[in-house]
Amino acid sequence: MKFLDLAKVYIRSGSGGNGCISFRREKYVEYGGPDGGNGGRGGDVIAVAVDGLNTLIDYRYQQHFFAKNGRPGEGRQKTGADGDDIILRVPVGTEILDEDQETVLFDLTEVGQEVIIAKGGNGGFGNLHFKSSTNQAPRRRNPGLDGVERTIWLRLKLIADVGLLGLPNAGKSTFLAATSNARPKIADYPFTTLHPNLGVVGVDGAEFVIADIPGLIEGAHEGKGIGDRFLGHVERCAVLLHLIDGTSDTLEEDYRTVIHELEQYGGGLAEKPRVTVLTKADSLGDELIEMQRADLSAAIGIDVLAMSAAAQIGVTEVLRALRQQILDRNAAERAALEGEPEPWRP
Incomplete structure (x- = not known):
């Protein structure tokens, strides 16, 4: 296996799903009211230190890692599905650096250690969330928050006695x-x-x-x-x-x-x-x-x-x-x- 101890990686967490504007419409229900669900949360970008790896060679051939976006909300108070996380598996002893290659964001020194590098955006509220005693038919919803897009560096420092x-x-x-x-x-x-x-x-x-x-x-x-x-x-x-x-x-x-x-x-x-x-x-x-x-x-x-x-x-x-x-x-x-x-x- 070829040894590589420094790799540049582009990551993006998922955006949250949009909230939904919807009103209950059923037979014999004249004023169903709002029932728009919230959007799902975007997926996170997670780094995990795993056993059995001693090189970053995998990141020579794939540098882009994008988590999934959350699904939008739906009528009938249905919340959108959360976006899937994406996991970067790295050797023990890996440092995660900011784009300047100097600022250490995280240092993974133990097997199983897990950190969230980029958090997914929250889902937007549907119109059901805005219902109140004074506004029983809101036509308002929130868009989901955007995910985080950034460039990071992975730097491996071997752990030995x-x-x-x-x-x-x-x-x-x-x-x-x-x-x-x-x-x-x-x-x-x-x-x-x-x-x-x-x-x-x-x-x-x-x-x-x-x-x-x-x-x-x-x-x-x-x-x-x-x-x-x-x-x-x-x-x-x-x-x-x-x-x-x-x-x-x-x-x-x-x-x-x-x-x-x-x-x-x-x-x-x-x-x-x-x-x-x-x-x-x-x-x-x-x-x-x-x-x-x-x-x-x-x-x-x-x-x-x-x-x-x-x-x-x-x-x-x-x-x-x-x-x-x-x-x-x-x-x-x-x-x-x-x-x-x-x-x-x-």
């Missing part, structure tokens, strides 16, 4: 393929990965989800290499795994390039817990990779791990470090919730 970060060709896809059943394309050239991939990994009986995004380049936060789109996919991750090519001659520069992009992008990415790892350890040998690791740790002031996903060296230690970070994050969130005062009730 761990987000993979690094420059192009740092070994992210190799790590995902070695630790999960995901099969991303792997090759010895930059930008082999062109769209995000998800994989479920396990360690010590526990499982968590890792998102692999294409490599970042300098200026990614400004949209170079559509890096701003890619960074959006790791906004929801609890932990970031920063992979650095251990064979590079500019380890510290490579590290700071990615960190700079996180800081400039914003969204709290730079403050998220991170595990920093040197990759391709099998290409350097034990002594050299240990020296590289120690030098980088001293330069950036944090502990750095080393591994080779292809040779399965140090992979388990990396997974355990990620798992511990996830547990720490969950524990902190639980503690914060428990510390909140109970809401006041009368």
Whole structure:
């Protein structure tokens, strides 16, 4: 299935049906009075987050979604039928944006979450509604209200526990393929990965989800290499795994390039817990990779791990470090919730 994380959609809710002007006409009933019914309500445009979807590709081929109009009212006090709603089924993690692509209208983060994007118009009143003691034969009715027509954007941000970060060709896809059943394309050239991939990994009986995004380049936060789109996919991750090519001659520069992009992008990415790892350890040998690791740790002031996903060296230690970070994050969130005062009730 082709991956698509941004789609433009045109929607229109249904208009309400018109009210009816009608008078009761039956044999032996000389003054039947008004009996015009109300119009039906127009259909809504509804978005629902469903399980089993991880792309917006369906909205590449259909961009227009129009709900049905309500039916007009009829005589004999018959209310018109309501128009049918139309439902947009989207993956969990989809944001619904206004036409400016910046204003977030809704954020669907849970399976089954449902929002009304455009509400249908109310039906008009028939002349029966206007009957009163002083006007017993009204010849007045209301038209139905128009539906809402607008353009929206759907933007998918993948939901995963761990987000993979690094420059192009740092070994992210190799790590995902070695630790999960995901099969991303792997090759010895930059930008082999062109769209995000998800994989479920396990360690010590526990499982968590890792998102692999294409490599970042300098200026990614400004949209170079559509890096701003890619960074959006790791906004929801609890932990970031920063992979650095251990064979590079500019380890510290490579590290700071990615960190700079996180800081400039914003969204709290730079403050998220991170595990920093040197990759391709099998290409350097034990002594050299240990020296590289120690030098980088001293330069950036944090502990750095080393591994080779292809040779399965140090992979388990990396997974355990990620798992511990996830547990720490969950524990902190639980503690914060428990510390909140109970809401006041009368």
